[in-house]
Amino acid sequence: MFNFRKKNIGIDLGTANTNVYMEGKGIVVGEPSVIAKDIKKDHVVAVGEEARNMIGRTPGSITAIRPMKEGVIADFDTTASMMKYFIERAVGNTASKPVVMVCVPGGGTEVEKRAILDATRMAGAKEAYLIEEPFAAAIGAGLPVMDPTGSMVVDIGGGTTDVATISLGGIVSSRTIKMAGDRMDEAIIQYIRKKYKLLIGERTAEQVKKELGCASIEEADENDTTDIRGRDMLTGLPKTIEITAVDVAEAIQEVIEGIIAAVKETLEKTSPEISADVIDRGIVITGGGALLKNISDVISKATEVPVFIADDPLNCVAIGTGESLKHLDVYRKQARR
């Protein structure tokens, strides 16, 4: 017999990337959380990678939007259209609708959470449930979230960094700050503007961060350089300059310090038992920011706790969200309460 039951999916609705996990298959979609719309005709022009390439390059009538910027739904309808596209990409455009588990960044209000559930149903889910990001990240990173032992996870995404301690299947303490990858990109733009009088775009800044970025100024290598293109502020003309890894490390330092402060504050709020567990087991970093060079070392040095990078950090949240579909009965019960 064929099994025609629709596969359930887990969606990590990130500020930078949306990843979809399908039961029995794993990650089936991974694309930037961007949608391009024709405002005059009110229709969707492109979604995902294709839409991202349009940022900063659209003609008057088309806008490329990141609807989840900073971890909240900036624009409800736009988020719903984006999710609809990703759900269709994952399950195909068929009549039977999937059950969807959605992961939202921490720190959202009840109103925002309800808005995400509504957007998910509007996007074609039969039933929709929410899982909190640090919890999903911890599951995806393979931490023993159900055990009576404290785990600490730091998810450094695009718009937010979520820090949380978890024990016995729940979040014990958490903190969300709006300092993560996007802020690093902005800091690089400001730095290059001030030091070299060159205006660069967001995409260029992000590329430079990925290529040369290093969380520690001391560890950054002066000989590690790259050429970047932008507009000279004095002549107004295009110009190419060479920048070093030290430039990038200096530029993003403020954001790194913000992340370290959030980790320290969360540790300070933690009970002695959980602190002891975290010292024993270490802190795990997930999210795209985990790929920044030296990030584990600087956090470890500042907190005197061992720090590890999760396997596949960009996909941890989606994997954890998908895994939680195994416990749908629990989520259904909670939703009825």
Ligand code: ADP
């Ligand atoms: P979100 O969950 O908010 O969508 P992600 O976990 O997908 O965010 O991470 C996206 C962020 O990670 C972006 O800001 C991106 O620039 C950053 N990132 C990706 N790869 C690297 C890298 N190699 N070094 C530094 N930052 C990176």
Ligand code: MG
């Ligand atoms: Mg994320």
